[in-house]
Amino acid sequence: MQSRSASPEITVTLPDGATRTYTAGVTGMEIAQSIAPSLAKAVIAARVDGVQRDLCDPIQQDAQVALIKVDSDEGLEIMRHTVAAQLLARAVKNLYPDAKLAIGPTIDNGFYYDIEFKAPISSEDLETIEKEMRRLKETNAPIIKTLHSKADAIKAFEDRGEPYKMDIIERAPQDGDFQLYAQGDTGFIDLCRGPHLPSLKHVGAFKLMNVAGAYWRGDSKNQQLTRIYGTAWRDEKELKAYLHQLEEAEKRDHRKLGREMDLFHFQEEAQGSCFWHPKGFTVYHALEDYIRRRLSVSGYVEVKTPQLIDNKLWEASGHWGKYRENMFVVPDVVPNTEEGGKVFKEEPTRFMALKPMNCPAHVQIFRQGIKSYRDLPIRMAEFGCCHRNEAHGALHGLMRVRQMTQDDAHIFCTEDQIMSEAVAFCALVKDVYADMGFEDVRVVLALRPEMRAGSDEVWDKAEDGLRQALTQAGLEFVEAEGEGAFYGPKIEYHIRDAIGRSWQCGTLQLDFVLPERLDATYIGEDGNRHRPVMLHRAVLGTLERFIGIMIESYAGKLPLWLSPVQCVVATITSEADDYAREVLADLKAAGLRAELDLRNEKINYKVREHSLAKVPFIFVVGAREAEEKTVAVRELGGKDQSFEKLDAAVQALQEKSRPPF
RNA sequence: GCCGCUUUAGCUCAGGGGUAGAGCACAUCAUUCGUAAUGAUGGGGCCGUAGGUUCAAAUCCUACAAGCGGCACCA
Numbered sequence: 001m002q003s004r005s006a007s008p009e010i011t012v013t014l015p016d017g018a019t020r021t022y023t024a025g026v027t028g029m030e031i032a033q034s035i036a037p038s039l040a041k042a043v044i045a046a047r048v049d050g051v052q053r054d055l056c057d058p059i060q061q062d063a064q065v066a067l068i069k070v071d072s073d074e075g076l077e078i079m080r081h082t083v084a085a086q087l088l089a090r091a092v093k094n095l096y097p098d099a100k101l102a103i104g105p106t107i108d109n110g111f112y113y114d115i116e117f118k119a120p121i122s123s124e125d126l127e128t129i130e131k132e133m134r135r136l137k138e139t140n141a142p143i144i145k146t147l148h149s150k151a152d153a154i155k156a157f158e159d160r161g162e163p164y165k166m167d168i169i170e171r172a173p174q175d176g177d178f179q180l181y182a183q184g185d186t187g188f189i190d191l192c193r194g195p196h197l198p199s200l201k202h203v204g205a206f207k208l209m210n211v212a213g214a215y216w217r218g219d220s221k222n223q224q225l226t227r228i229y230g231t232a233w234r235d236e237k238e239l240k241a242y243l244h245q246l247e248e249a250e251k252r253d254h255r256k257l258g259r260e261m262d263l264f265h266f267q268e269e270a271q272g273s274c275f276w277h278p279k280g281f282t283v284y285h286a287l288e289d290y291i292r293r294r295l296s297v298s299g300y301v302e303v304k305t306p307q308l309i310d311n312k313l314w315e316a317s318g319h320w321g322k323y324r325e326n327m328f329v330v331p332d333v334v335p336n337t338e339e340g341g342k343v344f345k346e347e348p349t350r351f352m353a354l355k356p357m358n359c360p361a362h363v364q365i366f367r368q369g370i371k372s373y374r375d376l377p378i379r380m381a382e383f384g385c386c387h388r389n390e391a392h393g394a395l396h397g398l399m400r401v402r403q404m405t406q407d408d409a410h411i412f413c414t415e416d417q418i419m420s421e422a423v424a425f426c427a428l429v430k431d432v433y434a435d436m437g438f439e440d441v442r443v444v445l446a447l448r449p450e451m452r453a454g455s456d457e458v459w460d461k462a463e464d465g466l467r468q469a470l471t472q473a474g475l476e477f478v479e480a481e482g483e484g485a486f487y488g489p490k491i492e493y494h495i496r497d498a499i500g501r502s503w504q505c506g507t508l509q510l511d512f513v514l515p516e517r518l519d520a521t522y523i524g525e526d527g528n529r530h531r532p533v534m535l536h537r538a539v540l541g542t543l544e545r546f547i548g549i550m551i552e553s554y555a556g557k558l559p560l561w562l563s564p565v566q567c568v569v570a571t572i573t574s575e576a577d578d579y580a581r582e583v584l585a586d587l588k589a590a591g592l593r594a595e596l597d598l599r600n601e602k603i604n605y606k607v608r609e610h611s612l613a614k615v616p617f618i619f620v621v622g623a624r625e626a627e628e629k630t631v632a633v634r635e636l637g638g639k640d641q642s643f644e645k646l647d648a649a650v651q652a653l654q655e656k657s658r659p660p661f
Numbered sequence: 662g663c664c665g666c667u668u669u670a671g672c673u674c675a676g677g678g679g680u681a682g683a684g685c686a687c688a689u690c691a692u693u694c695g696u697a698a699u700g701a702u703g704g705g706g707c708c709g710u711a712g713g714u715u716c717a718a719a720u721c722c723u724a725c726a727a728g729c730g731g732c733a734c735c736a
Binding site for chain 2: 213266540600607
């Protein structure tokens with residue numbers, strides 16, 4: 001055995017496959033310097049055997065090393081992290097010495113930092129903080145890392161009055177190697193997993209965006225901190241482009257488009273419940289009809305169940321105990337009619353509730369009569385109107401409402417049928433989302449939570465069934481440990497809105513508990529009673545949220561089959577009025593949703609107005625068209641028009657407007 | 662529910678202790694026009710709600726409500 005030399009040589013393999021030899025303990029910065037001085041200026045971190053490291057970290061053995069610059073995605077993220085954890089944190093501590101730092105991670109496009117302030121700060125204070133950040137950036141302070149033992153690290157933050165940092169260190173599993181980052185000799189330090197930029201001079205363009213409240217460790221029982229959100233980019237140009245893109249995205253906000261396109265509105269007296277206008281309800285119906293056709297050929301039967309149900313059923317189902325804070329409860333009492341008197345003469349003792357879910361009602365239908373295993377699976381669908389008493393702060397346009405209509409169904413089946421039903425459902429969702437034009441769908445498999453009902457064997461089977469179903473449907477998905485419902489695992493389909501917020505739409509949930517609680521049974525082959533399994537499932541989720549997502553995704557320019565007005569017949573002069581009426585009649589006879597614009601306005605004005613209203617087609621008619629029985633067809637977004645025979649144009653539009661299913 | 666912000670005409674927004682402003686929209690009149698704004702005139706507001714301060718409040722203060730951005734919760 002050969003004796004270890006004081007400084008053995010190591011081989012470093014670069015991304016292009018080239019190898020170089022260094023003395024053990026070489027740092028990323030030294031490697032960069034040995035390659036090119038320009039590289040040493042630009043490099044900000046290193047990836048050593050796949051792990052991001054600071055440039056000052058020594059490399060002790062043979063390794064794959066990639067040098068990271070800000071021009072890469074991971075470099076940009078490191079820079080954002082430094083802007084949050086170093087620039088923002090130090091600026092805040094300079095301006096508010098008694099502020100207490102919690103955590104400051106990066107997020108899509110930026111970062112945030114959670115901080116406890118003595119007095120509330122407002123968005124105006126952000127400008128001051130941002131100014132201080134700019135001043136600090138100009139100092140180009142170097143960022144210096146030191147390693148500390150647990151006790152030392154705790155001491156350092158105790159001295160600085162940083163209880164949240166102490167908490168993080170105390171909860172950390174390791175005893176040493178706590179990384180503290182300082183900015184030169186400014187006295188500022190922060191605890192961080194790193195890596196960080198070697199100096200503030202690598203910081204690009206940044207902007208603080210807004211302030212919000214956020215709970216420490218994400219738990220509403222904990223102290224609420226102030227969260228400062230910011231964005232950071234390589235330079236001013238990128239920052240500007242991002243801000244512009246945000247502005248554009250805000251124009252797609254479904255609440256704004258809903259008003260502009262006269263689709264729906266909300267008002268104080270019915271907060272969280274949508275008033276659907278004729279045009280909006282046309283979209284709603286078109287979508288509902290589409291799903292109804294899909295379900296019908298997929299072997300579903302449709303039902304309708306009561307809105308108001310006695311709390312006896314909710315107690316039996318478990319909702320009264322577990323879900324009551326989200327329910328609208330109605331006293332089952334005749335109200336007092338005396339003027340100025342109490343609403344109820346006596347304290348109500350009997351209650352009903354607006355249904356927050358359809359499942360218990362569907363079990364009631366299942367329980368009528370005796371079911372045989374030959375009847376299963378029963379796929380019971382309902383466009384169920386549900387009410388949930390959502391927290392005020394949760395409401396958000398159509399995305400989060402208090403009255404919603406789910407494209408809901410419950411599949412009652414045997415355990416052996418779970419797999420095939422789940423596979424069929426995943427295929428159905430895939431087809432529907434493809435029809436809607438959604439590509440960016442995030443699929444989550446939510447696995448068993450700590451508190452759960454049912455044996456591990458049943459959970460193994462259920463989770464595996466869903467996993468296989470997703471695989472067979474060819475869907476990529478991520479697994480979320482502990483996120484499942486207490487009664488079973490679930491699949492969730494998430495879609496993003498215009499500004500990138502993710503909303504859950506479709507879902508499949510396995511339930512072994514409710515059939516038990518509500519005593520649903522079927523007679524098996526063996527002549528004995530058995531429990532069916534219930535699959536709760538929705539493809540769109542709710543019509544409200546899905547339409548909201550559709551509006552944002554299409555920026556209001558809905559596909560033809562969903563457009564509330566598919567075609568406007570616009571005249572050039574009043575000479576063409578009679579002919580325009582004929583054209584309209586033909587369109588309507590072909591089942592198209594068409595309107596007439598005979599107003600005494602210039603055609604430019606009409607085209608502009610209907611284009612802004614996002615009408616997919618305009619049939620322009622003037623004296624010439626009336627004479628020749630043609631129409632000038634203008635498609636939304638198109639620059640010019642085509643002249644077509646009336647019957648051909650109507651037929652073509654009819655063809656194009658056919659729903660995808 | 663919690664934190665911060667906002668609330669003025671149908672919409673977007675300016676203003677600010679002393680008779681309420683603009684653009685768009687709307688109405689009327691003129692114009693009959695060939696593919697993204699024709700012109701003129703006019704109507705329209707309890708300045709979110711309720712209290713308070715003041716000779717005087719849309720403006721200052723307080724409370725409440727709703728909306729917006731987050732958090733928590735969730736389809």
